[in-house]
Amino acid sequence: MKNEKVVKEKLNRITSGPDNFGWAPLAWAHTEE
Amino acid sequence: MSPPNMISTLFGHEKLSIIADSEDFLRECALLGLNTANISKLKKSPKNSIVFSFSNDAAKMTFELAKNTESKKSIFCATQVFEPSVTAALYSLKLLLSCNFEHALCTQRSVLNMLNSNELFLLSGNGADAQVSVFPHAQPYALLAEDVSHDFVQSVAEFFEVHYAHMNPQEPCPFSFSGTLKIAGILTVLRKPNPLLPEGLKTSLKWLSDRIAKEGGLLSIKDNTITSLKINNEEHIKLLDLAAGFRGLKLTEFAIGVNDAIALKIDYKINSQMNEGISGVHLAIGDGSSGYHIDFLSPSVNVNPIH
Numbered sequence: 406m407k408n409e410k411v412v413k414e415k416l417n418r419i420t421s422g423p424d425n426f427g428w429a430p431l432a433w434a435h436t437e438e
Numbered sequence: 439m440s441p442p443n444m445i446s447t448l449f450g451h452e453k454l455s456i457i458a459d460s461e462d463f464l465r466e467c468a469l470l471g472l473n474t475a476n477i478s479k480l481k482k483s484p485k486n487s488i489v490f491s492f493s494n495d496a497a498k499m500t501f502e503l504a505k506n507t508e509s510k511k512s513i514f515c516a517t518q519v520f521e522p523s524v525t526a527a528l529y530s531l532k533l534l535l536s537c538n539f540e541h542a543l544c545t546q547r548s549v550l551n552m553l554n555s556n557e558l559f560l561l562s563g564n565g566a567d568a569q570v571s572v573f574p575h576a577q578p579y580a581l582l583a584e585d586v587s588h589d590f591v592q593s594v595a596e597f598f599e600v601h602y603a604h605m606n607p608q609e610p611c612p613f614s615f616s617g618t619l620k621i622a623g624i625l626t627v628l629r630k631p632n633p634l635l636p637e638g639l640k641t642s643l644k645w646l647s648d649r650i651a652k653e654g655g656l657l658s659i660k661d662n663t664i665t666s667l668k669i670n671n672e673e674h675i676k677l678l679d680l681a682a683g684f685r686g687l688k689l690t691e692f693a694i695g696v697n698d699a700i701a702l703k704i705d706y707k708i709n710s711q712m713n714e715g716i717s718g719v720h721l722a723i724g725d726g727s728s729g730y731h732i733d734f735l736s737p738s739v740n741v742n743p744i745h
Contacts, residue, residue: 415554416547418580421596 447540448586449486449511456531457489459496463524467531483507483591488534490515492522494630504591512591519629519726521709529705533712534594537699542598542715543583545696549600549741550580553694556743561617561719564738568617568659570692576612578602598715601693605725607685613692615662615721619736621655623647623706625714627731632683635729639681643730644709646674651706657721657734662689664723667734683729690731691722694741701737 445454456467456474464474475484477496483503489512491497497516504510513534517527553559553572561568572578580600581592604611626643628635649655649669658666664687667674679687697715704713714720718737724730 414547414551416550416580416582417554417577418550418582418600419577420581420585421579421593 445535445537445539447538447543448513452486453484454486454488455484457484457487457500458492458527459499460490460492460522460524460527463490463492463527466524466528477503481506483510483512485509485511487512488515488531489513490517490527490531492527493518500591508589510589510591511586513594513597514591515594515711519627520625520711526708526710529708530594530710530712533700533703533710536703537598537697539597540583541698542696543581543586545698546580546600547582549694549696550578550582552741552743553578553600556745558744559741560744561619561739561741563740564718564736565620566617566719566736566739568615568619569744570613570615570741572602572613573610576602593711595711595714598697598712599693599695599720601691604688604690607688611662611689613662613689615689615692616660618659619657619719619721619734619739621650621657621667621734622716622737623651623704623713623735624655625709625711625733625735626681627726627733628729629726632728635683636680639730642677643681643732646677647709648707655734657736659689659721663687664689678723678732681730681732682724685724685729687723689721689723690725691720691733693720693722693733694718695720695735695737704737706735 456472457477458464459477467474477499489500558571578600581596602612624647653669656668695715695717698717714733716737718739720733720735722733724732
């Protein structure tokens with residue numbers, strides 16, 4: 406039986422959204438008082 | 439006018455609308471053959487849109503409309519915090535419409551995998567002589583094709599960079615950077631006037647940006663702190679320190695740009711958010727609120743793991 410090595414991609418990330426905006430100005434507009 | 443092929447990655451071949459709060463800008467867009475609408479006349483978001491907000495009110499309205507709309511795909515360009523001029527917005531729009539989103543999102547995937555699979559990286563090319571380490575378990579901001587396969591409202595910057603942000607100064611920075619980079623341009627962002635900052639900074643930073651766009655700059659960083667910014671051997675670090683406010687000269691962002699498509703069209707004199715996606719790396723100081731957020735753009739720099 407052939408041994409196949411599967412290398413899994415590591416795709417852990419923060420995706421911008423209402424709770425996590427990073428430095429995206431999206432957040433700044435959203436939270437502007 | 440049908441949207442160009444490249445942007446159909448996001449919107450298919452469905453109708454795309456340009457939304458804004460500037461009639462002058464919308465008139466220019468209409469002359470380019472694009473569908474347009476003034477945000478103040480909308481009750482819901484169009485199904486597919488690119489939004490240019492020239493004011494904070496329009497930015498807020500973007501989110502109100504999005505909340506009221508079940509099915510929407512929207513790219514948001516917060517023009518008001520960069521340079522709210524028709525010229526800058528048209529420049530950004532034209533760059534945006536020429537981008538290869540599929541390629542950018544695909545490159546984000548491979549960059550993300552590389553960053554998550556290693557801890558220490560060498561920066562080389564275009565005169566770079568630097569190293570960066572990322573802390574174990576630190577997660578970068580990234581956007582992949584699956585994140586935009588259904589409804590989304592995303593800031594335009596997110597399509598073209600993978601970045602680590604040091605948001606909270608009370609917490610440790612997720613990366614550590616040392617070395618030198620050649621700088622082709624800077625971007626400056628302040629979300630609202632801050633009375634604690636010295637007067638005249640906007641003019642001084644515009645002058646600095648024009649000088650760097652014309653002559654280039656050399657940025658030196660030691661343990662996440664900028665120690666020098668030289669243009670033709672003249673030191674400009676004091677201006678950076680004044681502009682960045684209380685976050686000072688400590689880095690707040692390390693990013694890898696993935697937008698190959700703009701390399702030949704980029705104009706570093708324009709304070710456009712589209713510029714920061716340029717293929718290469720960029721670093722930033724400041725948080726955009728207590729002081730200016732200033733991005734230092736270093737194109738054509740490669741980031742490779744050190745094993």
